[in-house]
Amino acid sequence: MPVIVSTILKYVFVVIIYLFIFGVIRLIYLDINSINRKGTGGKGHYPYIKLINIRENLGFKVDETYHIDKDIEIGRLNKNGIVINDPYISSRHARFIVRDGKYYIEDQGSTNGTLVNGMAAGRQETCLNDGDKIHMGQLDFLFVDRPHV
């Protein structure tokens, strides 16, 4: 009996160790991918939103920062300007609006809502100021409008 179990475990072990290697390589791949995309964004562009969560624990692709230079939509669908595959984010979740040098966020009727500094941002535009915390799905972003030393 133990021999049979050992024999089964031997195959299981080989499978598991390759799963492990695959898992590590996948995380590294996500890491590199986000670095590459961050590189194309260019430095010194404001404003942007910065991810506060520890990216490696999420299990889906998120960049460290997203630039908000024009009206841009955020959600799971590919036609959004910012695509995030978080299951808790709606397909069309929210929208950033730039008008007269001011920045606004508007929820687009998402299932789980959008919070700005802990307050629900409804369908009407909410003005964003430097240092505001935006919560969507499982993610927390920081809105950064100017350089910090």
Next chain:
Amino acid sequence: MTRLISWRQPLGILILADAVIFSMLYLHKQPYDYALIPIGLIIVSLICASYLIIIRKGLGDQYLFLVVGMLASIGFAMIFRLDRAYGIKQAVWLTAGVILFFLSYWIYIKIQMWDRLLFYYMSCSVLLFSATLILGKNIKGATNWIVIGNHTFQPSEIIKILFIFSLACFFKGSQQFIHNNCRIELNWHRTVKRAAIALMAYTFIGFLILQRDWGSAMLFFMIYFVMLYIFDGGWRFLALNAGAAFIGAVGGFMMLYHIRVRVDTWLNPWPHIADKGYQITQSLFAIAAGGFFGTGLGMGKPEFIPEVSTDFIFSAICEEMGILGGVAVVLLYFILAYRGFKIALTVKDIFKKAVALGITSMFGFQTFIIIGGVIKLIPLTGITLPFISYGGSSLTASFIALGILQAISAGDYGETEEQAGEGE
């Protein structure tokens, strides 16, 4: 917390893999060994706790420890299966290694002047080398052990790290000269600098040859050569060093019976199967016996290979976990080396860059030399497989080196954050 230990994350898979390894170990022999349960729990919780500390406290690169945790678990399981007493000792060394990992991380971060201690590194190394030559005990043809009471200790494992630090000090210095504008003076300085680096490196290698530790000598030369290639960049000087190494190797081959045996058994071990080729042929038999999936833990006969728990552990892994298990181990070292190179690439400071690169190439070459040796790809030289082989000095030294690499990666991440902040 719940998110960190999910079954899709590598840590979850690592725990699962450890559970499978330990149940195989537990089942492989009757009567069942109950000591395995606490040992297994301690090792798994040690790895998990360390990984969670690294993640939670943001101590730099998070993949290094994960990969090393896997390698160390495989190594422990194999050693325990080969020899129970060795296995228990290995578990103790593993615990000590993890503690030393955090300790070296902490010490490295606390002290800022590592690049100015060249004199201390060199005098420490010379002291250790002399101590080995005088007090050393000849074990298996190489005088590289110091015996203190019941414990044996291999100074060359620590000297490896000191060697990397000394080289890094030199390259830090030479890089500053290149920034100078005075060309003639620069050339002269460069020659002196190169002579000093070469003198230092060959002194280290010379000491190792005096101890007849050819594997370590080869490793030191390879680390030196790679660092020279990256930080010096002069082709003629590089060729000169390669020539010197070639002459040294040929000279050794002509003069020493010991080396001729190694080369003979590498080219064709089969006529000497009963005596000098015994070890390598047994290793090849073991690898062949394993097949794709291996015989299963405890169901092969790797104990026929002499030195199976140190130098030849890779053959035992191939026999009992299969060639797929062996390839997985090689892949894990690949990831380790890749992460090391990435840290070396991202860090700005030349000294830190050199240390990160040196440590990474040390792990990489050590793996190459011993795995290449046991599969008869290159002549066999006795050296340990980092994190897997049995042995306190080797395991703790590897963990100290890993701690330093981790500290470099952490410091770098902090630095780039700050710089980005200033630039904005």
